[in-house]
Amino acid sequence: xxxxxxNYYMVSNQKKIQHLYLRAGFIxxxxxxxxxxxxxxxxxxxxxxxxxxxxxxxxxxxxxxxxPDLKDMTADEKKQYIQEQGREVxxxxxxxxxxxxxxxxxxxxxxxxxxxxxxxxxSQLSVFDQAMNNGIRQNALxxxxxxxxxxxxxxxMLQFLNxxxxxxxxxxxxxxxxxxxxxxxxxxNYTEDDIKNAARxxxxxxxxxxxxxxxxxxxxxxxxxxxxxKSGNYNGDDILNIILEQPATAKFIVKKLYRYFVNDxxxxxKCDFLASKFQTDxxxxxxxxxxxxxDWFYDEKNIGTRIKSPIELIVNLQRAIPLQLNNPQAPxxxxxxxxxxxxxxxxxxxxxxxxxxxxxxxxxxxxxxPGFIFNNTITDVKPKENPDDAERKMMARExxxxxxxxxxxxxxxxxxxxxxxxxxxxxxxxxxxxSAISEYLIQSPSPQFKEETxxxxxxxxxxxxxxxxxxVSLMSVPExxxx
Amino acid sequence: xxxxxxxxxxxxTLASASLLMPRFLxxxxxxxxxxxxxxNKTLVVIQMSGGNDGLNTVIPYRNDDYYRLRPSLAxxxxxxxxxxxxxxxxxxxxxxxxxxxxxxMTIINNVGYPNPDRSHFRSMDIWQTAxxxxxxxxxxxxxxxxxxxCSGCAGYSAIEADDTLSLTMKGQNRKGMAISDPKRLxxxxxxxxxxxxxxxxxxxxxxxxxxxxLYKTQAETISSADYIYDKYNNYHSTTDYPKGDFGxxxxxxxxxxxxxxxxxxYYVSIGSFDTHVGQKGRQEKLLQTLSDGLGAFVNDLKQNxxxxxxxxxxxxxxxxxxxxxGSSGTDHGTANNxxxxxxxxxKPGIYNESANLAxxxxxxxxxxxxxxxxxxxVLNRWLGxxxxxxxxxxxxxxxxx
Numbered sequence: 056x057x058x059x060x061x062n063y064y065m066v067s068n069q070k071k072i073q074h075l076y077l078r079a080g081f082i083x084x085x086x087x088x089x090x091x092x093x094x095x096x097x098x099x100x101x102x103x104x105x106x107x108x109x110x111x112x113x114x115x116x117x118x119x120x121x122x123p124d125l126k127d128m129t130a131d132e133k134k135q136y137i138q139e140q141g142r143e144v145x146x147x148x149x150x151x152x153x154x155x156x157x158x159x160x161x162x163x164x165x166x167x168x169x170x171x172x173x174x175x176x177x178s179q180l181s182v183f184d185q186a187m188n189n190g191i192r193q194n195a196l197x198x199x200x201x202x203x204x205x206x207x208x209x210x211x212m213l214q215f216l217n218x219x220x221x222x223x224x225x226x227x228x229x230x231x232x233x234x235x236x237x238x239x240x241x242x243x244n245y246t247e248d249d250i251k252n253a254a255r256x257x258x259x260x261x262x263x264x265x266x267x268x269x270x271x272x273x274x275x276x277x278x279x280x281x282x283x284x285k286s287g288n289y290n291g292d293d294i295l296n297i298i299l300e301q302p303a304t305a306k307f308i309v310k311k312l313y314r315y316f317v318n319d320x321x322x323x324x325k326c327d328f329l330a331s332k333f334q335t336d337x338x339x340x341x342x343x344x345x346x347x348x349x350d351w352f353y354d355e356k357n358i359g360t361r362i363k364s365p366i367e368l369i370v371n372l373q374r375a376i377p378l379q380l381n382n383p384q385a386p387x388x389x390x391x392x393x394x395x396x397x398x399x400x401x402x403x404x405x406x407x408x409x410x411x412x413x414x415x416x417x418x419x420x421x422x423x424x425p426g427f428i429f430n431n432t433i434t435d436v437k438p439k440e441n442p443d444d445a446e447r448k449m450m451a452r453e454x455x456x457x458x459x460x461x462x463x464x465x466x467x468x469x470x471x472x473x474x475x476x477x478x479x480x481x482x483x484x485x486x487x488x489x490s491a492i493s494e495y496l497i498q499s500p501s502p503q504f505k506e507e508t509x510x511x512x513x514x515x516x517x518x519x520x521x522x523x524x525x526x527v528s529l530m531s532v533p534e535x536x537x538x
Numbered sequence: 539x540x541x542x543x544x545x546x547x548x549x550x551t552l553a554s555a556s557l558l559m560p561r562f563l564x565x566x567x568x569x570x571x572x573x574x575x576x577x578n579k580t581l582v583v584i585q586m587s588g589g590n591d592g593l594n595t596v597i598p599y600r601n602d603d604y605y606r607l608r609p610s611l612a613x614x615x616x617x618x619x620x621x622x623x624x625x626x627x628x629x630x631x632x633x634x635x636x637x638x639x640x641x642x643m644t645i646i647n648n649v650g651y652p653n654p655d656r657s658h659f660r661s662m663d664i665w666q667t668a669x670x671x672x673x674x675x676x677x678x679x680x681x682x683x684x685x686x687x688c689s690g691c692a693g694y695s696a697i698e699a700d701d702t703l704s705l706t707m708k709g710q711n712r713k714g715m716a717i718s719d720p721k722r723l724x725x726x727x728x729x730x731x732x733x734x735x736x737x738x739x740x741x742x743x744x745x746x747x748x749x750x751x752l753y754k755t756q757a758e759t760i761s762s763a764d765y766i767y768d769k770y771n772n773y774h775s776t777t778d779y780p781k782g783d784f785g786x787x788x789x790x791x792x793x794x795x796x797x798x799x800x801x802x803x804y805y806v807s808i809g810s811f812d813t814h815v816g817q818k819g820r821q822e823k824l825l826q827t828l829s830d831g832l833g834a835f836v837n838d839l840k841q842n843x844x845x846x847x848x849x850x851x852x853x854x855x856x857x858x859x860x861x862x863x864g865s866s867g868t869d870h871g872t873a874n875n876x877x878x879x880x881x882x883x884x885k886p887g888i889y890n891e892s893a894n895l896a897x898x899x900x901x902x903x904x905x906x907x908x909x910x911x912x913x914x915x916v917l918n919r920w921l922g923x924x925x926x927x928x929x930x931x932x933x934x935x936x937x938x939x
Contacts, residue, residue, distance in 0.1 A: 177659065229672075232672060237674070319748070359749075360747065360748055360749075361748070362748060362752075392701070392702060394702070401659070401663060401705065402659065402660060402663050402674055403674065404674035404676065407676040409748070410748065410751055411676065411708065413751065413752060413755055414703045414707075414708065414713040414714070414715070414716065414755070415693055415703075415713070415715045415716070415755055415758065415759040415762070416701060416702055416703055416715065416716035416717075417702070417703070418752060418755050418756055418759065419726055419727070419756075419759060422732065422756070423726070423729075426729075435722075436701045436702070437700075437701045437702075437718075438701070438702055439700065439702055439704070439807075440587075440809070440810065442587060442588055442658035442659065442662065442809075442810065442812065443658060443659070445587075445588060445809070445810035445812055446588075446658065446810075446812045446814065449810070449812055449813070449814050449815055449820075450814055450815065499749055503738060503739045503749065503753060504735045504738045504739070505738050508734045508735060508737075508738050511734065512730075512731050528731060531731055531732070531735075532735050533735070533749060533752035533753055533756060534749060534752075536752055537748065537749055537752075
């Protein structure tokens with residue numbers, strides 16, 4: 056690997072630690088930063104990995120012994136069931152956000168969030184969503200091959216990509232196509248014939264009424280297939296293995312991880328190197344570790360250049376300043392307005408991310424959000440109605456209304472625990488407070504705004520009011536959207 | 539001149555592009571003589587969210603299959619507002635009926651795409667990005683129009699009347715603006731900190747980094763808000779629009795157009811048309827809002843001599859199944875009708891044959907016109923844009939204006 060980046064020593068150790076946590080996890084609290092500021096960055100990486108050895112699955116969706124069949128239900132049962140599903144999907148979303156806010160296993164959660172966007176899936180059942188999400192979390196730092204196998208056999212994905220309908224006599228290519236195009240190799244590395252033959256190999260991959268994977272031999276096409284230049288009587292597992300043998304797969308995954316965790320602009324040389332190692336064992340933990348201990352990861356050009364996703368924005372805010380939400384569904388409202396509702400990706404390609412998060416209205420909302428939260432101003436922004444929610448309401452025979460959010464949701468007011476936040480800066484003198492807080496909140500090495508501009512909006516009455524008003528002001532500048 | 543379906547197919551979607559080339563060049567003279575230069579034309583897209591039931595919107599009142607498959611939902615011949623000897627509007631669409639009668643509307647039947655998807659999300663995604671059913675695009679078709687044709691345009695070149703922006707309006711580098719209320723946008727951009735921070739950026743050097751993109755978006759939002767607020771006061775409509783968001787949004791759009799704001803595309807949604815249960819009341823309430831809203835909108839534009847420069851296009855992510863379900867509703871279907879309204883239509887009326895209910899694809903209507911043919915026509919012949927560049931392929935045009 057190349058030697059130290061020329062500006063390696065110009066990036067302060069605190070910036071590096073913050074960079075690591077913002078990318079590989081979520082923001083550290085001011086107190087944690089203060090406690091870790093002197094630690095060698097490689098020791099911090101080890102701590103990050105150690106903290107994520109544990110694995111905490113989501114559990115709010117009710118496990119059912121058998122999947123209900125709407126056809127067997129009375130109208131009332133149906134209504135109740137549909138309403139319950141609507142509630143459970145929301146509960147699962149909120150449970151995960153809360154887990155991201157409170158967990159120590161930040162790396163595992165961040166990896167799970169990444170794969171949640173990669174293996175983008177919408178399921179009709181919250182328990183399927185939950186099972187797939189827990190499978191991702193379990194394998195998040197393990198083998199990519201295990202994760203791929205798990206996803207490919209999960210009821211959520213089998214249902215979403217129509218493999219339930221993939222039968223010997225009438226193959227459905229949806230799953231076979233997306234597994235190659237979006238989950239492993241990317242376009243240009245296989246032919247339409249490869250898709251057709253892979254689809255034949257996945258025939259008979261189904262799930263049963265208990266929500267378990269089941270192989271139906273009678274629906275499986277048991278004839279030899281030609282796939283990526285090899286031929287044999289392949290089943291679905293064989294196809295996944297052949298896909299994993301392709302250098303294109305390791306490269307595709309490494310590049311996507313690099314874009315998400317390092318820089319939207321790919322460094323081909325580094326990605327090639329990482330991919331050549333990754334292909335030997337598909338060990339995600341090892342791959343991520345090698346990225347985070349690399350000096351180039353802390354290169355100035357990689358710091359503060361990524362636009363926070365809505366989930367990152369929501370979670371980081373709450374991790375910086377502990378907030379008691381007066382409306383527990385406030386995060387869901389923000390997710391809707393900013394366009395990232397967990398478990399509801401726009402399509403199987405996931406959230407595009409990057410600049411796509413930002414248009415004039417989403418940016419205005421983002422820079423106004425600290426005001427909505429801390430100054431208790433009301434927002435009357437209405438998110439678009441989710442068509443599945445509309446459909447659910449319809450099926451539950453609820454009265455149809457103009458899509459709107461309940462009035463109480465327009466308030467994002469919170470009870471912030473300022474004391475904990477302010478205590479995090481207890482070792483900082485008054486004259487260094489501005490630079491300490493801006494160093495904490497603004498990752499960008501060369502912010503565009505001027506200190507004297509911000510100063511006009513800072514209260515100098517007390518140390519406490521200074522910290523509060525400075526924090527809210529800095530959270531309202533465009534650089535705060537970056538991490 | 540009337541098109542038989544067979545002729546129509548020959549002229550349009552199923553014929554190969556090479557076969558059509560000479561005819562295409564002859565027939566479609568982009569921005570023909572009767573058109574003003576690009577930029578003076580405005581497109582208004584109306585998204586009917588949830589999947590509108592086209593068969594109970596434009597009723598095939600002489601079709602036995604329709605009455606057989608819809609025993610409780612069918613609109614009776616006596617109630618339908620007659621358009622021709624075969625089709626009639628839903629009885630609540632009186633305002634649209636008069637627009638039809640005075641030559642302001644073209645109805646295009648059987649619009650859809652190959653391998654239709656019946657999920658709201660996926661099908662809306664396909665309509666908004668104009669992708670093939672098995673491809674995923676991360677930009678919308680209007681967004682790509684902004685990218686390709688409007689790189690130096692202001693942020694308000696495409697406005698969605700809502701609080702958040704649809705994928706349709708998002709390009710790679712350019713995006714439309716979501717504005718539900720120009721006055722509120724103006725208020726929201728008055729915050730001093732916002733303006734001061736923005737001014738810091740204007741006075742420093744500009745780069746191409748991601749953070750520059752944020753600052754540019756912020757500065758553009760502020761300047762657009764100022765420009766619109768300033769111009770918006772030029773005209774206040776006194777026309778009555780239906781109550782609710784859709785009417786309010788259409789009124790805002792009329793005021794913006796008549797005020798002379800240089801916006802090429804407006805986008806507005808109405809819904810939800812997802813009528814699985816108790817369809818009649820729900821759909822008719824929405825259709826009435828749509829119809830009354832469009833009646834008021836066109837009236838406003840006509841009074842100010844702007845209707846000839848405005849084209850309204852409606853769409854929904856899918857139509858609904860032909861056969862009604864057991865809950866007095868209909869389930870997700872496929873092909874559907876689209877409406878075009880303008881003072882500049884050269885072929886008002888019913889453009890092509892209505893749906894053939896005797897030739898269904900597993901209970902769903904077959905499409906005859908790819909929706910991207912309509913987009914291509916609108917992009918090329920209305921907005922003067924390179925449609926193939928925006929849509930990624932050359933789709934045949936429909937001959938409506």
